[in-house]
Amino acid sequence: MTMTTLVFCVLALQTMMGGFDNLWHHELHARLPQRASARYELRLHSMREAIYGVLYFAFAWIQLQGWWAVLVAALLMIEMVITVADFLEEDKSRKLPPFERALHTVLTVSYGLLIGLLAPMLWAAAQMPTELVFTYHGFWSWFCTLASVGVLTWSARNAIAVWHMGKAVEPEAAHSTPQVIGASTVLVTGGTGFVGSALVRQLQREGRRVIVLSRDPLQARASFGHSVWVTERLNDIPSETRIDAIVHLAGANILGGPWTKSRRQTLLQSRLNITRDLMALIERLERKPEVLIAASAVGYYGTVHGNARIDESAASDPGRFQSDLCAAIEREAQRAEPLGTRVVCVRPGIVLGADGGALPPQAFAARLGLGAIIGSGEQAMPWIHLDDLVGLICHAMSEPVLHGPLNAVAPGIASQAAFARTLASVHRMPVWMKMPAGVLRTLLGEMSELLLDGQNVVPAKAMASGYRFRHSSLRKALEATASAERSEVAPA
Structure with a gap:
């Protein structure tokens, strides 16, 4: 080998x-392009990728001599x-998982080896007359060209994300509402x-004092600023702290993988362990919170109801994992009622938003003309826009009439x-594909119920309590998210 x-x-x-x-840690897990706090890190990534793009192309086709070698x-x-x-910056802004730290170590060693190999070659090239000489390395020339196109595209995408983050920060800083002394604490x-x-962010705009429980306090502080009290452990909150409301949203992503035995245990414990810690906190607080809002899901109703209209009085579906999981969460949260804290169990449908959740991959498929009808397509698909889910949570905090389950779905x-x-038409594409139910049941097992067996849920309590939905039309909700997606990725 030469x-x-x-x-x-x-x-x-x-x-x-x-x-x-980049793909596994930065995109899928940390979701850096969607986090305003990652602006500086993305800027560094964009610069580094631009350098790599230039070097890949040069190594592919050009022999660099003289001062060109010095430039390299x-x-x-x-x-x-x-x-x-x-x-x-990573150490300052987010908590890196062990695998990412290990991979960075290997990348550093590999880069050191690369420099060690290149140094004598560049030194020899620097002694030659300054000129650019065309060269061809067969397979490696094409590999480096492909790599150059890839990293330059990634560099441009990150640069655009940084530019949009800068535009978004300016108006928010100009119109942000200072936190009110003595305002309610959530x-x-x-x-x-x-x-x-x-x-x-909505609570901050309302001037409320916010405490955030986070496994990654660096990311939380970078995201929300120093006005938010970030804690890794509920035990660190003193008993004399005044907390007016608790919103419990933590838990492993239910769409993260097939519901194997270990996966089910992870989904259950990731929710119940924190709920139990919250009960311990409420018990020792000198002044009990007025309300606890715990996130459940419409999966509580299981598949037993078919296409019948389902309000909050409908029963669960024992024996179905999605129903048992939601019932366990709500049962644990209800333990706060005897302590004097009102409990609301919010049951959202599919949450529509441009920055996360289940919609972005579906929208991406729709833009490519790969939208599909799943199974019969007749199953109900309860949904709610992110703005309305946040609005309903805030509404539940301020409405004493709301107790127990609350369907968080659009009418x-x-x-x-x-x-x-509708999603395909918003992106001006047709729907021509069909996904047979049998294929999904074979691939996903019981988790396929989330896609194949819908719940015809109605927001009975929300409507009766006077909540007014900002997005009650599916088309308008999808158009709003599509517009938000375009504004995030396209230059103005």
């Missing part, structure tokens, strides 16, 4: 590990400085999640087929 081939092999290893790190060495040194700054679990972050119920067609 020295040049060895350099390309190490470069390819660095490329694949870096691409995996300078770019490699700049990349090292950017990477060190990125490591420092404790939010799961405050950095899709729904939780939107709720915390405009739709079938799955109608939902798929």
Whole structure:
């Protein structure tokens, strides 16, 4: 193996590990492009990816000599400085999981090996007359070209995200409402999640004092600023603290994988353990919270009701995991009632929002013309826009008449087929695909019920208590999220 081939092999290893790190950790888990607090980190990523894009293309087709070789060495040194700054920013802004830290260590070692191999080659090239000489390395030229296009595209996407974050921060800073001294205090679990972050920002706009329970306090503080009290443990909250309301949203994502035995245990314990900790907190607080709002789901009703209209008085479906999970959450939350705290169990349908939840992957498929009717398509698909879910939670905090279950769904119920067609038409695409029910049941097991067996849920209590939905029309709700998506990714 020649020295040049060895350099390309190490470069390819660095490329694949870096691409995996970007996709798995930055995109899927940390969701950096959707987090305003990640603006500086994304800027560093964009700069580093731009450097890689230029170097990949140069290595693919050009032999760099003289001062051009010195320029390459300078770019490699700049990349090292950017990477060190990125490591420092990550330690400041978010809590890295062990696997990501281990991968970064391997990437650092691999980069050091790459520099060690390139250094004598660049030194020799620097002694030659300054010129650019066309060269061809067969497979490696095309591999590096593909890598160059990929990282430059990623660099541009991150740069656009940073630019939009800057535009979004300016009006928010200009019109933010200072927190009112003596205003009600709300404790939010799961405050950095899709729904939780939107709720915390709304509470901040209302001038409320907010406490966020988070496993990643660095991310929470970076996201919400120093006006939010971030804690990793409920035990760290003193008993004399005044907490007027608790909103419990924490829990593992129910769509994170098939419902294996271990997965079911994770879903259950991730919710119940924190709920029990909340009960312990309420018991020792000198002044009990006025209300506890716990997130359940329309899955409480299971599949036993068919297409009958379901209000909050309908029974659960024992023996169905989705129903048993919701019933266990609500049963644990109801323990706060004897302590003097009003309990509301919010049961959301599919939450529509541009920044997370189940809609973005469906919208992406629809834009590609890959929207599909699932099973018969006649199953009801209860939904609610993120704005209305946040609005209903705030409404439940301030309405003493609300107790027990609260269906958090829009009044405009739709079938799955109608939902798929409306989503596709919003993106000016047809729906021509059908997904047989048998395929989903084979692939997903009981989890396929979330897609194949809908619940025709109505927001009876919300309407009776006077809540007015901002998005009661499915088409308008989907158009609003599509507009928000476009404003996030397209230059103005």
